[in-house]
Amino acid sequence: MVKVNGQEKDVAGKTIAEYLEATGYDLKRVAVEKNGEIVPKAKYAETVFTDGDTVEVVSFVGGG
Amino acid sequence: MTEEAGKAVQRDKVSREEMYAALALRHGEKIQKKISNATVAICGLGGLGSNIAIALARAGIGRLILIDFDRVDITNLNRQQYKASQIGMYKTEALSENLKEIAPYVELETHTLRIDEDNAVKLLQDADIICEAFDNPECKAVLTNVVLEKITDKYFIAASGMAGLGSANNIKTRKITDKFYICGDEVSDVKDGMGLISSRVMICAAHEAHMVLRILAGEAEA
Structure with missing residues (x-):
């Protein structure tokens, strides 16, 4: 299981790109942290979730 | 009155030493020293950035790096710290004027330009803490990714979700990693169709400014 934004999810084996696409995130508005480190956007397609990972997807909304 | 003349008037009224002593009395000498020695970059000088800057200047921050490409517009006055008399001025210049009236000894470095992936590192490398205060969500994400990938020794405080008349109590500061915080309700x-309301934007700006001061005081938790 992978902890994504505080919730346990059965997504081990998926890439970040696959996960973001499946969950409907807008790639232009997100920053992704895995185990406390930022994942560069260029690596979303090759970074695979493994059991025990802790992931934060920060998705920005407009206004400021 | 020119900006220089305005500064002179403020400085006549209060010396640097008097100002520092008054701040140290309120905040404690130990913490004031840290605040007064700090450099904070504010990216975007709208509803968030102008309010963050004023909160930090009042707290006696040593130096602010202020970055925005835009001019003051009539539609900004509902929530941004500018005056009707400043419509048409660059925000960097208008805010500098207003900050110097409040805190004549704050050191200001201004950049009237758009921050992008190519210039961000150079503009922000002297800051101890960086505040993201843009309006556009894609610009927010670009800056966040650039700072967290390329300037990893900085504290970075971003904002997301403060529009409308939702409860003030839903605006929070959340610590994402060791040096990355996000303020807002993350959804509004x-x-x-919800406009930006001064009070709720100010709450979010205050969260960002407050996290800056907490970090400087050695309190790294949100």
Whole structure:
């Protein structure tokens, strides 16, 4: 299981790109942290979730 | 009155030493020293950035790096710290004027330009803490990714979700990693037809400014 934004999810084996696409995130508005480190956007397609990972997807909304 | 003349008037009224002593009395000498020695970059000088800057200047921050490409517009006055008399001025210049009236000894470095992936590192490398204060969600994400990938020794405080008249109590500061914080309710988007209301934007700006001061005081938790 992978902890994504505080919730346990059965997504081990998926890439970040696959996960973001499946969950409907807008790639232009997100920053992704895995185990406390930022994942560069260029690596979303090759970074695979493994059991025990802790992931934060920060998705920005407009206004400021 | 020119900006220089305005500064002179403020400085006549209070010396640097008097100002520092008054701040140290309120905040404690130990913490004031840290605040006064700090450099904070504010990216975007709208509803968030102008309010963050004023909160930090009042707290006696040593130096602010202020970055915005835009001019003051009439539609900004509902929430941004500018005056009707400043419509048409660059925000960097208008805010500098207002900050110097409040805190004549704050050191200001201004950049009237758009921050992008190519210039961000150079503009922000002297800051101890960086505040993201843009309006556009894609610009927010670009800056966040650039700072967290390329300037990893900095504290970075971003904001997302402060539009509308939702409860003030839903605005929070959340610590994402060791040096990355996000302020806001993370959901209230301007696109949903909810405008930006001064009070709620100010709350979010205050969260960002407050996290800056907490970090400087050695309190790294949100």
